[in-house]
Each structure stands twice: as structure tokens, then as C-alpha cells.
Amino acid sequence: MAEGRSSTCIGVLSLQGAYQKHIEMLKKLGVRAINVLYPDDLDCCDGLVIPGGETTTMTKFLKTDGNFISRIKQFAKEKPLFGTCAGLILMARRCNDPAIATLDLVDIEVQRNGYGTQANSFSTTLPCQLGEEKTTTPALFIRAPIITQCGPAVSVLAKHNGNPVLVQQGHHLAASFHPELTNNLAIYNHFLHTIVTIPV
Numbered sequence: 001m002a003e004g005r006s007s008t009c010i011g012v013l014s015l016q017g018a019y020q021k022h023i024e025m026l027k028k029l030g031v032r033a034i035n036v037l038y039p040d041d042l043d044c045c046d047g048l049v050i051p052g053g054e055t056t057t058m059t060k061f062l063k064t065d066g067n068f069i070s071r072i073k074q075f076a077k078e079k080p081l082f083g084t085c086a087g088l089i090l091m092a093r094r095c096n097d098p099a100i101a102t103l104d105l106v107d108i109e110v111q112r113n114g115y116g117t118q119a120n121s122f123s124t125t126l127p128c129q130l131g132e133e134k135t136t137t138p139a140l141f142i143r144a145p146i147i148t149q150c151g152p153a154v155s156v157l158a159k160h161n162g163n164p165v166l167v168q169q170g171h172h173l174a175a176s177f178h179p180e181l182t183n184n185l186a187i188y189n190h191f192l193h194t195i196v197t198i199p200v
């Protein structure tokens with residue numbers, strides 16, 4: 001699909017972190033992608049990506065605008081969200097760090113930095129189920145969270161050493177790794193065509 005061919009617009013929360021890479025990936029797939037800096041930016045969005053970064057900082061910025069958190073939660077009732085790494089932490093029901101304002105969109109509990117420090121970053125290839133398709137995905141982990149509990153409504157699409165690392169609950173998708181840094185179009189295609197349901 002050529003850049004901009006779809007009328008679909010995906011917002012990328014751009015308060016902090018690796019948001020620009022997500023914008024590039026989405027544009028490669030032909031959708032409009034905009035930076036979301038204020039709650040009203042969500043008005044024209046059909047979906048929202050929450051990038052990797054630092055959840056303590058993102059929480060601080062989200063709280064500076066009194067209604068940002070509630071606007072995202074309202075938006076998420078109807079529209080899909082895709083969170084990567086810090087984004088997954090923010091989408092969780094609960095985080096082991098009480099300083100993080102989780103949005104409680106996916107019934108998972110997470111441990112921040114569960115995969116260790118920056119020096120413990122690693123990349124691997126994992127089996128992955130995207131809709132009907134069984135495939136593999138490159139997976140780059142950078143100070144990634146561990147999902148310590150998964151509720152019954154959560155589908156696990158990929159695991160690493162038995163731990164869920166890519167999960168879906170209804171129209172929300174979350175990865176503890178960074179598809180935006182490994183040119184992983186398959187996961188974006190799954191989000192755009194199966195979840196946001198843009199016709200292929």
C-alpha cells in the first residue's frame with residue numbers, strides 16, 4: 001500500500017520515547033499517522049499506538065493534563081490501542097511499580113524492567129500467531145517488562161521462555177518488545193487489518 005492511501009489515521013502518543021519510529025512504520029503501510037500530544041489530538045484518530053520509552057516520565061506528562069488519562073481510557077472503549085514495551089506497561093491492569101498510572105485496558109500484571117537493565121537487552125526470533133497466520137517475529141527486548149499474570153480474556157500471541165510477550169485482548173494489542181525497531185511490518189499489519197480492520 002502506498003503512503004497515505006488509506007483514510008485511516010493512527011495516533012502515536014508522542015509525549016516521550018520511540019514514537020517517531022512508529023510513525024515511520026505506519027506511514028510505510030499507507031496510513032496517516034499523527035503525533036498525539038494533547039487529548040484533543042485523539043479526535044481524528046482511528047487507533048492509538050503507545051510507544052516504548054520510560055513509563056515514569058510518560059506518567060508524569062500524562063498527569064500534567066488533567067484529563068489525558070481519562071480521555072485515552074474513553075477512546076480505548078471503542079478504538080484499538082497498540083502498546084510496545086513502556087506502552088504495554090501503561091495498558092496493563094496492574095504494574096508492580098505503584099508510581100505508574102496504568103490504564104487497565106488489558107488484563108495483565110507486569111513487572112517493570114523484568115528482563116533486566118539496558119545491558120541485558122537482547123534480540124531473538126519467536127514463533128507468533130497473528131490472527132489465522134502462524135509466523136515468526138523478530139523480538140528486541142530493551143529493559144522490557146515481564147508479564148507476570150494474564151487474565152482469561154487475554155490471548156497470548158507469542159511467548160519467550162514460556163512468558164507471554166505479545167498479547168491481545170479484544171481490540172487491544174501489546175508487545176513487551178519493539179516491533180518498530182526491527183522493521184516488523186507483520187505485527188503492524190495485524191493491528192491495522194485485523195484489529196483496526198482497514199481493508200487490505
Ligand SMILES: NC(=O)CC[C@H](N)C(=O)O
Binds near residue numbers: 085
Ligand atoms: N524500552 C522500554 O520501553 C522500557 C520501559 C521502561 N523499562 C519502563 O519501565 O518504563
